[in-house]
Amino acid sequence: MRHMVWSILVVGIFGFIAVGCSEDSTTQDPTPTEFTVTITNVSQKGTLDVTRADGIVPLSGGAYAVYTGNNPMFTVGGMADAGMELIAEDGAAQTTVDNLATIERVSESGSFVGEANGGAILPSAMVSFKVIAFPGDRLQFATMFVQSNDWFYAFEGNGIDLFNGDTPISGDVTSSLRLYDAGTEEDTAPGTGPDQKPA
Numbered sequence: 001m002r003h004m005v006w007s008i009l010v011v012g013i014f015g016f017i018a019v020g021c022s023e024d025s026t027t028q029d030p031t032p033t034e035f036t037v038t039i040t041n042v043s044q045k046g047t048l049d050v051t052r053a054d055g056i057v058p059l060s061g062g063a064y065a066v067y068t069g070n071n072p073m074f075t076v077g078g079m080a081d082a083g084m085e086l087i088a089e090d091g092a093a094q095t096t097v098d099n100l101a102t103i104e105r106v107s108e109s110g111s112f113v114g115e116a117n118g119g120a121i122l123p124s125a126m127v128s129f130k131v132i133a134f135p136g137d138r139l140q141f142a143t144m145f146v147q148s149n150d151w152f153y154a155f156e157g158n159g160i161d162l163f164n165g166d167t168p169i170s171g172d173v174t175s176s177l178r179l180y181d182a183g184t185e186e187d188t189a190p191g192t193g194p195d196q197k198p199a
């Protein structure tokens with residue numbers, strides 16, 4: 001068996017992801033490819049011009065999915081469901097993880113947590129998880145922008161394609177990240193107001 005390794009690095013303003021993979025290329029059938037997804041918080045003190053939490057942007061633990069078709073976690077411009085509301089407002093992923101497990105076209109799903117209080121991913125911290133995927137599969141995830149009322153990071157729209165044709169992608173996919181407003185709570189500026197998670 002030949003063993004290949006890729007590395008996808010997702011570097012964002014506040015978050016980044018790396019994906020690496022190995023592939024069994026001895027058969028003609030579509031071969032499963034293992035990706036390693038790494039999310040790193042690249043915020044630092046003063047990233048936000050506020051005193052709360054020294055202006056850092058903690059990321060919450062979150063949920064991820066590998067799937068075919070449309071984004072199984074949320075629809076841009078649509079109503080956030082109860083699970084996405086919990087991620088966006090509280091960084092609580094379990095409801096979404098449970099929902100994803102019931103969707104047939106979702107082949108892999110789960111959660112990731114940081115090592116800080118409540119599972120947060122603090123500046124310079126990173127989390128990794130592995131998924132198995134086949135050509136045609138996409139990846140989506142969601143993590144709360146903690147100094148907000150209901151904002152979260154996820155890939156744009158229907159997520160990222162994990163393959164370019166039959167070739168696994170690798171490297172930095174931060175440019176595919178977007179910061180979304182779940183629309184479930186009124187906003188105050190990041191790091192301000194009485195209703196944000198750190199308050």
Ligand SMILES: [Ca+2]
Pocket residue numbers: 149150151181182183184185186187
């Ligand atoms: Ca909002």
Ligand SMILES: [Ca+2]
Pocket residue numbers: 085089184185
């Ligand atoms: Ca709410």
